[in-house]
Amino acid sequence: MLLKFALRRLAGAVPLLLLVSVVVFALAKQMPGDGLGGGLNPGNKDPRYVAEMREKLGYDDPLPLQYFRWVKDAASGYFGQSFLFKMPVGELIGQRLPATLLLTVLSLLITYGSSLTLGMIAGRNPGRPVDRFILTASYVTYAVPTFIAAIFAIYIFAVVLNWVPLGGTVTAAASRGLWSSLGDRVVHALLPAAVLGMFNTAAYTQFLRGEIVENSGKNYVRTAVAKGISRSSVYNRHILRNSLLPLVTFLGMDIGGLLGGSVVIENLFSYPGIGTLFVAAVSGRDYAVMMAVTLMTGFMIVAGNIVADLLYGLLDPRIRAGYNGG
Amino acid sequence: MNNSKVIRAFAPLLLVVLLLSGCSGADTSDNRGVREPSSHVTATGGEPKAGGTVTYGFPSPFKGLFEPAFYEGEDDFHVLEFITEPLFTVTGDLTTAPGIATWEESADHKTFTFKIKQGIHWQNGAELTVEDWKFALEVIADPDYTGPRFYSVEMIQGAEAYHTGKAKQISGIQVIDPYTMKVTVTAARVNTIDNLWAYPMNKSYFAGVAVKDMPNSDQVRKAPIGIGPFKVKHIQPGEFVELTRFDDYYKGKPLLDGVLYKVFDDKLIASLFEQGGVDIEQAPRDAYESLKKLNNITLMQTPDLSYEYIGFKFGHWDGKAQQIVMDNPKFSDKRLRQAMYYALDRKGIIDAFSYGLGKLVETPISSKSWAKVPEDQINRYPYDQEKAKKLLDEAGYKDTDGDGLREDPKGTKFVIHFDGMVGGANDEPRTEAILQNWREVGLDVRLNGGALKEMNTFYTAVEEDDPSVELFNGVWGLSNDPDPSGLWRENDQWNYPRWSSEENERLIREGISLKAYDREYRKQVYYDWQKLINEEVPMIFVAERETITAVNKRLQGVKINTLSNIIEPYKWWVKDSE
Numbered sequence: 001m002l003l004k005f006a007l008r009r010l011a012g013a014v015p016l017l018l019l020v021s022v023v024v025f026a027l028a029k030q031m032p033g034d035g036l037g038g039g040l041n042p043g044n045k046d047p048r049y050v051a052e053m054r055e056k057l058g059y060d061d062p063l064p065l066q067y068f069r070w071v072k073d074a075a076s077g078y079f080g081q082s083f084l085f086k087m088p089v090g091e092l093i094g095q096r097l098p099a100t101l102l103l104t105v106l107s108l109l110i111t112y113g114s115s116l117t118l119g120m121i122a123g124r125n126p127g128r129p130v131d132r133f134i135l136t137a138s139y140v141t142y143a144v145p146t147f148i149a150a151i152f153a154i155y156i157f158a159v160v161l162n163w164v165p166l167g168g169t170v171t172a173a174a175s176r177g178l179w180s181s182l183g184d185r186v187v188h189a190l191l192p193a194a195v196l197g198m199f200n201t202a203a204y205t206q207f208l209r210g211e212i213v214e215n216s217g218k219n220y221v222r223t224a225v226a227k228g229i230s231r232s233s234v235y236n237r238h239i240l241r242n243s244l245l246p247l248v249t250f251l252g253m254d255i256g257g258l259l260g261g262s263v264v265i266e267n268l269f270s271y272p273g274i275g276t277l278f279v280a281a282v283s284g285r286d287y288a289v290m291m292a293v294t295l296m297t298g299f300m301i302v303a304g305n306i307v308a309d310l311l312y313g314l315l316d317p318r319i320r321a322g323y324n325g326g
Numbered sequence: 327m328n329n330s331k332v333i334r335a336f337a338p339l340l341l342v343v344l345l346l347s348g349c350s351g352a353d354t355s356d357n358r359g360v361r362e363p364s365s366h367v368t369a370t371g372g373e374p375k376a377g378g379t380v381t382y383g384f385p386s387p388f389k390g391l392f393e394p395a396f397y398e399g400e401d402d403f404h405v406l407e408f409i410t411e412p413l414f415t416v417t418g419d420l421t422t423a424p425g426i427a428t429w430e431e432s433a434d435h436k437t438f439t440f441k442i443k444q445g446i447h448w449q450n451g452a453e454l455t456v457e458d459w460k461f462a463l464e465v466i467a468d469p470d471y472t473g474p475r476f477y478s479v480e481m482i483q484g485a486e487a488y489h490t491g492k493a494k495q496i497s498g499i500q501v502i503d504p505y506t507m508k509v510t511v512t513a514a515r516v517n518t519i520d521n522l523w524a525y526p527m528n529k530s531y532f533a534g535v536a537v538k539d540m541p542n543s544d545q546v547r548k549a550p551i552g553i554g555p556f557k558v559k560h561i562q563p564g565e566f567v568e569l570t571r572f573d574d575y576y577k578g579k580p581l582l583d584g585v586l587y588k589v590f591d592d593k594l595i596a597s598l599f600e601q602g603g604v605d606i607e608q609a610p611r612d613a614y615e616s617l618k619k620l621n622n623i624t625l626m627q628t629p630d631l632s633y634e635y636i637g638f639k640f641g642h643w644d645g646k647a648q649q650i651v652m653d654n655p656k657f658s659d660k661r662l663r664q665a666m667y668y669a670l671d672r673k674g675i676i677d678a679f680s681y682g683l684g685k686l687v688e689t690p691i692s693s694k695s696w697a698k699v700p701e702d703q704i705n706r707y708p709y710d711q712e713k714a715k716k717l718l719d720e721a722g723y724k725d726t727d728g729d730g731l732r733e734d735p736k737g738t739k740f741v742i743h744f745d746g747m748v749g750g751a752n753d754e755p756r757t758e759a760i761l762q763n764w765r766e767v768g769l770d771v772r773l774n775g776g777a778l779k780e781m782n783t784f785y786t787a788v789e790e791d792d793p794s795v796e797l798f799n800g801v802w803g804l805s806n807d808p809d810p811s812g813l814w815r816e817n818d819q820w821n822y823p824r825w826s827s828e829e830n831e832r833l834i835r836e837g838i839s840l841k842a843y844d845r846e847y848r849k850q851v852y853y854d855w856q857k858l859i860n861e862e863v864p865m866i867f868v869a870e871r872e873t874i875t876a877v878n879k880r881l882q883g884v885k886i887n888t889l890s891n892i893i894e895p896y897k898w899w900v901k902d903s904e
Contacts, residue, residue, distance in 0.1 A: 033782030046477045047819045056472070085389045086396070086472070086541040095563045159597040166603060167591050168565050270591035272387050272564040280387070285782065 002313070006306055013302040020298045021074075021291060025067050028282075028290050034059055035083055035285035057083070070291065080288030084280060089292045093274065097259065099169040100266070100273030103189045103196065104258045111197035111254070115204035115247075122205065123212025123243070124235055135209070138202035150195045150268040157191055164191045167270035192269040196262050200254070204247055211243035245315055252308025256301030378900035379584040380881050382408075382892075383607030385592035387564035392550035394525035395466050396473045396541050405567050405587050407892040409449070410552025412524035413442060413459065418887060419696040420806040422520045426454075426553075426576075435514035435843065440507050446576040448528050449551040456507035460499050462527035464488070467496055470538035478523040483510045516842045520807040526553070555580040555896035565589055580896035581883075595876070599623050605878040608891060612751050614681040617876050624877045626886045629685050629870045631692055632803040636670075636744075636760075637865040638663060639798070641824035642791035650816050650824040656742075656796060661721040663863040667707040669714035669767040670760065672868055679756035684869035689856035690802070690810065693870055694888045696845075697808035697852040704860040714767045725768055732768040743774035746799035747784045754778065757799070771797070788822050798822070801871075806889075808852050810834055825864035833858065 036050050036059075054060050058069065073080060079089040122134040141149075158166045165171065169188050170181055215221065216239055224234045259274060266275030274293060281289035388401035394410065397403055413427035426446060430439045446454040466475050467485045479485045483498030498510040511518055528551060535543045545551075550558055553576065556569035566588040571580045590598055590607070596616040598604045609617055609625075617625060641652040657663055676684040688706055691698050718724075722735030734740040742764075746757050757778060764771040774794050779787065788798050800822070802813065812818055815834055816826040833855040842848035875891040877884050880901045885893040 031782065032780075032786040046474060049474050049476060053472075086391055087547075088542070091542075154594070155597075159594070159601070162601065166594055166598060166601075168589070170562065170565070172560070172562070172566050172568050172586050172588070270589065272589070276387065276564075283782075 002310060006310065009306045009309070010302070013299070016302065017295060017298050018071075021071070021295055022067065024291060024294045025070065025287075026063070028285075028287050029063055029066070031282075031285065033285055070288075074291075074295075079292040082281075082286055082289050084284045084286045084289070089288045092277070092289065093292060093296070096272065096274050096277050099185070099189070099271065100275065101258065102169075102185055103193050103266070103271065103273060104262070106186065106189050106193035107197040107262075108254055108258075110194055111200045111204065112247075112251075114197075115201045115208060118201075118205040119208025120212065120235070120240065122209040123216070123239075126209075126213045131209070134205065138205045141198055141202035142206075144198075146195065146199060146264060147268060149198060150192075150265060153191055153195050154269065164188070169271060169273070189271070192262075192265050192271050195269075196265045200250070204250060207246055207250075208243055211246060212239055215239045215242050241315060245312065248308050248311045248315065251311065252304040252306075253301070255304030255307055256297070258304075259296050259300045372901065374581055374883065374897070374899045376579075376581045376899070377583055379586060380582060380605040380878075380898065380900060381586045381588055381603065383588055383590045383592075383595070383598065383604040385590060385595075385607075385610070387589050388567075388587075390547050390561065390563055391541060392558070392561075393527065393540070393546045395462055395471075395475060395523075395527060396546060398474065404892060405558075405569075406552070407890060408554060408556040408569050408585055408587070408895055409550060409558060410525065410554045413440075413526065414519065414524045416806055416889060418694065420692060420694060420808075420888070421696060422806065427459075427524070429519070435516075435518070435840075436511055438509045438511070438518070439502075440509065442505050442507075443576070444505055446553055447574045448531070448553055449557040449572050449574075450528070450531060451574075452528065452530060453504075454526060454553055455504040456501055457504065458526035458529050460501060460507060461529035461532070462525055463499060463523055464496060465527060465532075465537055465540065466523055468537040470536065472538070472541065475523060478521055481511045481513070481515065481518055481521065483512050514840060514843075516838050516840075516848065517807040517809055520805075556582075556585055559584070575896055577894075577896055581899040582895075585895065596620065599876055599878065602878065602880075605881045606884060606891065607876055609874050609876045610750075611680055611683050611871075611874070614683060614874060617874075622879055624879060626875045626877060626884070626891070627683070627872050628875075628886050628888055629693055630873045631694075631805075631888050632801055633687055633690060633870050634684070634799070634801045634868040635690075635865040636797055636799045636868060637788075637823040638825070638863075639791065639796050639823060640864070643789075643819060643821075643824060648817050648819070650818075650821055650826060652824060652826070654824075659721045660862060661717040662723060663866075664707070665714040665717035665721070665723075665767065666764060666769065667863055667866050668710045668717070669769070670707075670763050670866065670868075671709040673709065675756060675759050675763075676869055678759065679752040680871075683872040683874065685872060687867050687870045688860055690804070690813075690859065690867060691808045691852065691856060692804050692888060695804075695806075695808050697849055699853045699856040699860075703853065704857060707866075711767055718767065718769070723769075730768065731765075731770040740770060742769060742771045742796055743794060744771050744797045744799070745774045745784060745787065745795050746778045747781050748778045749781070760799075789819075791824065799868075809838055810855065811838070823864045825862075827858075827862070829858055830855070830862075 034054070036053055058066055061069075070080065081087065082089050082092050085092050118134050118138070122131040125131045154166070157163050165188055170185050171188075212235075216235075221234060221239060224238050225231070263275040263278055265271070266273050267279055270276070277289065278293045280286070281293065382404065384401055384404060386401060388405065389397075389399060391397045391402050392405055392409070394406055394412075397406060411426070413425060414422050415425035417423050427440045427442045429441070432438070440456065442454065442456055442459070444453075448454060448458075463479050463482065463485075465471060466473065466479045467482070467488045469489060469491045476489065480489070482496055484493055484496045485498065487493035488496045498512075500508040500510075502508060509522070515521075531551060532540065532543075532545055535545060540546060548561060555572055555575040555577070557572045559568040559570045561567050566586060568584065568586055570584040571582060573579050588604070590604060592607070592610050592613065595604075595607065595609055595613045596619075598607075599617065599620055599622070602622070614625075617623065638657040639654055640657060641650055641654050643649075644651050672686055676682060676686075685693060686706070687693060688704055689699055718732060723732040723740060725731060726733045726737050732740055744757070744761060746753065757773065761771050761773065774796070784798070784800075787795050788800065811834055813820050814826070815821065815831060833851055836842065837848055837851045837855065842851065875884075875886050882899050882901055883894075883897045884891065887893065
C-alpha cells in the first residue's frame with residue numbers, strides 16, 4: 001500500500017518536472033548573452049570560432065527545437081555537456097555532489113539534533129529562566145540574516161580563532177580517498193553547516209516548544225498522568241510524538257533542499273558544491289548545468305514531500321488510513 | 327568575484343574584451359613565459375636555498391582543462407604556467423623571441439625553419455621532439471577541435487583544408503629530423519611568429535585519444551604533463567592542484583619542493599595573507615588598502631595588458647555585409663568628443679575609486695610595448711573644464727534655455743546616455759562621478775536605464791548596437807603584437823564604436839605590410855596610427871589598469887610583469903622553510 005502510494009505520487013511528479021524544465025529553459029534562454037559573446041571569454045572572441053561554436057551547440061536553432069533536443073537527451077539519461085567545464089554534466093555534478101550532501105546532511109543533523117533538544121527543554125519548563133533563555137536566543141538567531149551570520153562566523157571562527165579552515169572542502173594533505181579523509185571533510189563542512197542550519201534550528205525549536213506546551217495541557221496527557229505513568233515517559237512518548245507532526249512537514253522540505261545545497265552559504269564560504277556550481281553556470285550561461293541542477297532540486301522537493309507524507313503516517317495512524325483513498 | 331585581471335593576448339586579433347571590474351574566472355591568456363630582467367623583483371634576503379612548498383592562491387574555482395590547446399580561462403592557465411612552457415618567449419617590450427625553439431625565416435617570409443633544443447624532457451620521461459609540436463598544431467587544426475585557438479594555426483599552409491576535413495595532412499608542416507621542423511605559411515605576415523601556436527603536446531601520451539574526447543580525457547583532467555619545472559601530483563577538482571618539483575627540468579632542478587595552487591575567496595585575502603595561508607596571489611583592487619597594512623607581505627604592481635575606455639557609438643554592424651555602417655550622427659563632431667575627454671578628471675576618479683591603481687593612457691597600445699607612442703607626441707587630454715567648455719561653445723553646443731545644460735547646435739535638448747557594468751564595490755559612485763564631470767561642463771549625461779548593467783547584458787547591448795547605447799564604459803585586453811586588426815577595422819565585428827576612416831584603414835594595413843618587416847618603419851606606422859586615434863577620439867581611453875600581486879616575504883625570487891606573476895618559478899625559494 002505504502003509503495004503504491006509512493007509510486008503514484010512519483011508518477012504524478014513527472015508532468016510537474018516537465019513544466020519546471022520548460023520554465024527554466026525559457027528563462028535561461030531569455031537571459032542576455034550566451035556565454036560566447038560579450039566580454040565573458042576573450043579567448044573565444046575570434047568571430048569565426050564564435051559562429052562555429054554557436055552552430056555546434058545549436059544556439060541558432062529555434063527555441064522549441066533546442067528544448068525538445070534537451071528533453072530527448074534527458075529522457076535517455078544524458079543531460080548534456082557543460083559549456084563551461086567541457087565535461088558531461090552528470091560527471092560534473094557527481095564531482096560536486098558529495099561535498100554538498102555532506103554539508104546539507106550535517107546541517108540537518110545539527111538542526112534537528114539541537115532543535116529537538118532545545119525545544120524539549122524549553123517545552124518542559126515553560127516560563128522558567130531556561131525557557132526564557134532558549135526563546136530569546138532563538139529569536140535573536142531567527143532575526144539575523146544568514147549572510148551576516150556567515151560573515152561573522154567566518155571572521156570569528158576561521159580568521160580570529162582559526163579553529164576551522166577558510167573555505168574549501170578538504171585540505172591538500174588529507175585529500176586521498178573519499179572515506180579516509182572524511183574527518184577532514186567534516187571539519188571543513190562544520191561551520192557552513194552550522195550557519196546553514198541556524199535559522200531552521202531557531203524556528204524548529206520554537207515550533208516544538210509551542211507544540212509541547214500546548215499538548216501538555218490536553219486531556220490525553222492528564223489521563224496518562226492519572227494512570228500513573230512517569231512524567232518523563234509522558235513527555236518522551238505521548239507528548240513528543242504528537243508534537244513532532246508539524247516538524248515532519250519541514251523535514252520534507254529540508255530533504256528537498258539536500259541536493260540543491262545552499263547557494264548562498266556555499267558561495268559565502270567558498271565551498272565548492274552544487275550551489276557554487278549553479279551560480280557559475282548562471283553567470284557563464286551554462287544551460288545544460290542550470291537545467292540539470294534545477295531539475296535535480298525539483299525532483300528532490302517532490303521526493304521530500306513524499307517522504308514527509310509517509311512519515312506522517314508513521315506518527316499518526318489516522319493519516320495512514322488515508323493512503324488507500326487519496 | 328575576481329575583481330581583477332583581465333586577459334591578455336589573443337592573437338591575430340587584438341580582441342579580447344573584458345569586464346569592467348568584475349567577474350570571475352573567465353579570463354584568458356596566451357602569453358608565453360617571459361624572460362626579462364624585471365624591475366619588479368622581491369627583495370632578496372640571503373642566498374637561495376632548496377626546499378619548502380608555497381601556496382599560490384586564485385579566487386575562483388578552476389575548470390580543470392590543463393592543456394594549453396584547450397584551456398579557456400586564467401584559472402586553468404596559471405596551473406599550466408607551472409607545468410609547461412611555450413617554445414618561444416616574449417620579452418619585456420612584448421616582442422616574441424627565440425626560446426626553446428629558434429628559427430630562420432626565408433626571404434619571402436613564408437617559410438620558417440625551426441630548431442628546438444635537444445635533451446628537454448617531458449615529465450613522463452620522454453624527450454621533447456618537433457613531433458610533439460606538430461601534434462599540437464594538428465590537434466588545434468582538427469575538424470573535431472572545440473577549443474578557441476584555430477586562429478593560431480590557420481596561417482599555416484593547408485591548415486584550412488585539414489580543418490574542413492579535405493586533407494589528411496597539414497601540407498605546410500614538414501618534419502626534417504626530431505629537432506627540426508619547417509613551417510610554411512599562406513602569406514607573409516609580419517606577426518606570423520607572434521600568432522603561431524607555440525606549446526608542444528606530448529604525442530605519445532595522447533595516443534589513442536580522439537581529438538573530440540581530449541578535453542575530458544584523464545591526460546588533461548587528471549594527470550596532465552608538460553615540460554615545465556613542476557609536475558602535477560594531485561588534482562582536487564575546483565579546489566586545489568598539488569604540484570611537485572620536476573627534477574629533470576631543462577633549466578635545472580627547481581628550488582622549491584612543491585607548489586600548492588589553491589582556490590580562496592578573495593574577500594578574505596588580507597586575513598589569508600596575515601595567517602600565512604597563502605604565499606602569493608593576485609589581489610583584487612578592493613583589497614589594496616587592507617593589504618597595505620600588513621607587514622609580512624610585499625605588494626608588487628604592474629600595468630595590466632588591458633585598457634579601460636568609454637566608447638562613442640557611431641553606427642551599427644551590418645552582419646550581412648560584415649561591415650560597420652557609420653550612420654549615427656550624434657557624436658560626429660570631433661570637438662564634442664574631445665571636450666568630453668577634457669572634461670573628465672581621470673586621475674581624480676582613479677585616485678578616489680580605484681586606490682590610484684591605474685596609469686592614464688590615451689592610445690590603445692600597451693605602455694610596455696615597443697610600439698607605444700611617446701607621451702610627448704600626443705595630446706594627453708589633461709583635465710581642463712575651461713577647454714572643454716570652449717570646445718563645446720565652438721561646436722555650437724550652447725545653453726539656450728537657461729537650465730544650465732547645453733542644447734545641441736540646432737537648439738534642441740541634448741541628452742547623452744551612458745552604459746557601464748556592475749562589478750566592484752565602487753562602481754556606482756564612480757559612475758556617478760564620471761557623469762558629474764560632464765554635467766559640470768553643461769552636458770546632460772544620464773545613466774541609460776537608470777542603472778549599471780550586469781556584464782552579459784551590457785555586452786549584448788553594446789554588441790547588438792541597441793539604439794539606447796550611446797556611450798559605453800568597457801575594457802579591452804591587448805595582445806603582445808600591436809596590430810590593431812580585429813578591433814579597429816571597418817570589417818571587425820568587435821569594433822564596438824563602429825568607427826573607422828580611410829586613414830585608419832590605411833595605417834592598419836600598412837602596419838602589417840611587407841614594408842613593416844622593417845621594425846623602425848612599423849613602429850612609425852603605429853605612432854602615426856596612435857596620433858590619429860588620439861586626435862579623432864573614437865573612444866575616451868581612461869587608463870591602463872594596474873594589477874597587484876601580494877607576496878609573503880618568506881617567498882623569494884618572484885618577478886612580475888605585464889604578462890604574468892609566474893615567471894621562472896624554478897627560481898622561487900623560501901627564506902625559512904618550516
